Amino acid sequence: MKKQFSLFLLSTGIILGSVSMTGCNSQEVNAQELAKEVEVNQEVNQLDVFGKVEAATIRELAVDFPATIETIDLKAGDLVEKGTQLMTLDYESYKNEIIKKEQEIQLLKVEREAAYNSLDPQSVTINQKNSELKTKQNQLSNGTDPELIKIEEQIKILDQQISIAEKDYEVSKSLIEVGGISDKELKDKEMSLAELKNNKYQAENALKQLTTSKQLEVDSLKGSIDSLQLTVSNTSTEKASKVETLDIKIQTAETELKEMKAKLTKAYLKDKAIVLDQKEGVVYEILVTEGTRLKGGEPIMRLIDPSKLTALVDVPEAFINKIKVGEKADLYLAASPDDAISAKVSRIAQAAKVVNGENMISVELEVTENQAVLKQGYEVNAIIYY
Numbered sequence: 244m245k246k247q248f249s250l251f252l253l254s255t256g257i258i259l260g261s262v263s264m265t266g267c268n269s270q271e272v273n274a275q276e277l278a279k280e281v282e283v284n285q286e287v288n289q290l291d292v293f294g295k296v297e298a299a300t301i302r303e304l305a306v307d308f309p310a311t312i313e314t315i316d317l318k319a320g321d322l323v324e325k326g327t328q329l330m331t332l333d334y335e336s337y338k339n340e341i342i343k344k345e346q347e348i349q350l351l352k353v354e355r356e357a358a359y360n361s362l363d364p365q366s367v368t369i370n371q372k373n374s375e376l377k378t379k380q381n382q383l384s385n386g387t388d389p390e391l392i393k394i395e396e397q398i399k400i401l402d403q404q405i406s407i408a409e410k411d412y413e414v415s416k417s418l419i420e421v422g423g424i425s426d427k428e429l430k431d432k433e434m435s436l437a438e439l440k441n442n443k444y445q446a447e448n449a450l451k452q453l454t455t456s457k458q459l460e461v462d463s464l465k466g467s468i469d470s471l472q473l474t475v476s477n478t479s480t481e482k483a484s485k486v487e488t489l490d491i492k493i494q495t496a497e498t499e500l501k502e503m504k505a506k507l508t509k510a511y512l513k514d515k516a517i518v519l520d521q522k523e524g525v526v527y528e529i530l531v532t533e534g535t536r537l538k539g540g541e542p543i544m545r546l547i548d549p550s551k552l553t554a555l556v557d558v559p560e561a562f563i564n565k566i567k568v569g570e571k572a573d574l575y576l577a578a579s580p581d582d583a584i585s586a587k588v589s590r591i592a593q594a595a596k597v598v599n600g601e602n603m604i605s606v607e608l609e610v611t612e613n614q615a616v617l618k619q620g621y622e623v624n625a626i627i628y629y
Contacts, residue, residue, distance in 0.1 A: 263320040288629050290566070292606070294556030296621040298547040301527055304517065307506040310334035312535040312543070313515070321526045323519050324551065329526075330517040337503075344500045348493060351395065355489035359481060366479040369471050370486050376464045383457055389428045391457070401443040408436040490524045506539075517543070525549050525619060552617045553610070554586060556625050557603035560595055565629045567591075572608050576616065585611045588627065 311333040317323060362370065382388040412432050418424045472480060476514060510520040524546040531543045554574055558566060566588060573583040589609035595602045608625060 290627045292556040297555045302546045303542045308337045366483040377455040554608040560602040572627045
């Protein structure tokens with residue numbers, strides 16, 4: 244849309260008349276009207292659109308473990324500050340599950356200790372070597388061997404240095420043609436680059452040799468275990484196998500216990516209460532009621548950060564090519580229709596939607612001042628300048 248603003252400049256004509264006085268020479272000055280109307284046309288391109296205030300992001304709180312909602316201490320639309328209690332939970336049964344898991348681990352460790360103590364010396368050696376073998380195999384397959392990682396880091400650093408040196412060398416070759424550097428300086432750069440490439444070559448060879456050596460260690464360890472197993476009885480083999488099985492069970496149970504405890508370390512969980520862990524928030528939606536039984540993983544409420552609200556307006560398809568990200572805009576709220584809120588275009592949707600039979604594109608307007616007056620769901624009139 245276009246509006247024309249006219250500036251009129253009116254000059255006032257001053258008319259000077261002749262004055263005749265006794266004893267003086269008469270002088271006549273013919274005054275001309277100096278005033279004339281000047282119109283300056285100034286075009287301002289603007290687009291009047293409508294929309295609503297929307298949250299830039301809506302945060303969802305969830306409880307990852309079985310629990311029952313005891314109390315809900317707020318309502319949708321409430322503004323709450325950090326530390327405010329939102330809900331309370333009853334999860335004694337989950338705490339008991341953690342205690343049972345801890346007791347299970349202790350029993351497994353006692354059983355494992357007894358099984359280990361019943362092993363004959365050769366079986367103990369086999370068990371130790373099996374543990375060492377698993378560690379070495381895991382390090383090789385997962386790329387976590389400390390010695391190999393050290394060489395790999397050296398190669399990464401050399402790659403960066405070579406890239407810089409190559410660019411420097413190419414620039415230097417251009418400079419020598421115009422006398423910017425000497426032949427000796429160029430030769431030094433060439434030798435430095437060659438040295439870096441040689442260092443990388445040596446590091447890569449060292450990595451290959453060390454990897455081969457590590458694999459030979461694994462193979463040797465396997466052979467040693469096989470030889471020892473030929474000298475032990477079936478009973479000893481069964482005992483050693485039981486120790487290994489118990490080791491796996493203990494490791495699995497400890498991992499499960501760690502995961503169970505981690506679910507109680509959410510920043511918004513304080514003892515039995517769900518509290519707000521950000522500066523402030525608006526309760527957008529409550530998804531449970533008092534007495535709701537949670538199985539674990541269900542969302543319980545959604546929150547809005549009131550400091551990150553935007554205006555989402557619909558722009559007709561015919562005008563969308565005129566709008567660009569960064570364009571200035573003014574917002575007007577129904578509560579204060581005469582007060583403009585400065586904003587700018589922050590995002591333009593890449594897909595259209597049909598509104599009342601017309602193709603519209605959603606445009607997001609970021610408020611650049613007076614953010615506090617916006618509230619989720621407010622209707623806005625907006626003027627986008629282009």
